[in-house]
Amino acid sequence: MSTLILSPRYSDDSRVMRTAAVRAGWNVIRLGGWRAPEDLMGEPAAVYGEPLYGEAIAAQLELALLDAPQDWLPGLPEEHRKRDIRVSTLGEARQWETPVFVKPADGRKGFEGAVYEGGDGLPPVAALPDTTAVLMAEPVRWELEVRCFVRDGELVTLSPYARFGELAQARDDSWPISAAEEAAARKYLERLLSDVPVAPSVVLDIGLIEGRGWAVVESNSAWGAGVYGCDPAGILEVLERGCVPRAQLDPFDAVWAVDRVRIAG
DSSP: OOEEEEOSOOOHHHHHHHHHHHHTTOEEEEOSSSOOOGGGTTSOEEEESSHHHHHHHHHHTTEEEBOOOTTTTTTSOHHHHOSOEEEEEHHHHHHOOSOEEEEETTSOOSSOOEEESTTTTSOOTTTSOTTOEEEEEOOOOEEEEEEEEEETTEEEEEEEEEETTEEOOOTTSOOOOOHHHHHHHHHHHHHHHHHSOOOSEEEEEEEEETTTEEEEEEEEOGGGOOOTTSOHHHHHHHHHHTEEEGGGOOHHHHHTBOOOOOOOO
């Protein structure tokens, strides 16, 4: 039986995932700090919470988390980007004179991914040094953005999450998507998954760029990704696939394994 390890932060998403895990017959543990219980060592487990927290807990339990590398998005063919994207530094972003989308390259939320101009609004050097890796992208207008949880190259569950930059949640808390929109999203994702390699466990955000067509918004680590209207039971499958004992890593999975976080103290 697998164990779902939750962070101390009581978010709505963590509550949803806890309920799904209980229904699936999993054990669930919500930790009170950054130390993993020793009795979980060697046991099948999956983590869900903030990205860095998940990495820290996995490292203590000798678990490898699977995810796309920092250069996966900018390395995509142009037909799947449909805009200029590159890995750069926060120092360069601070000097950029025209509007540019900037987000942390490692997926951690050191600051919000957004369009910045002339460095205004970016964290000061005292908070994050100029050498901090970031993704810089040409600003575009997304008509629709869809979250896709993917396991072993197959879509498990999807949900819209934004329309024209606004949250796509309805007043009744549902995440509506028309049949035509869902069909278009599925068709594009199928083409993407047939064209490029992806991590065995990953969240791919895809969307429709105004005047350009469907493209990849970004990739996200499954253990830190928001649920939106996705099926939490399906998310559990993706989380489980992406949490592998390091001693059992095969050559394929090892390519996607996140570097181990060093724990001080």
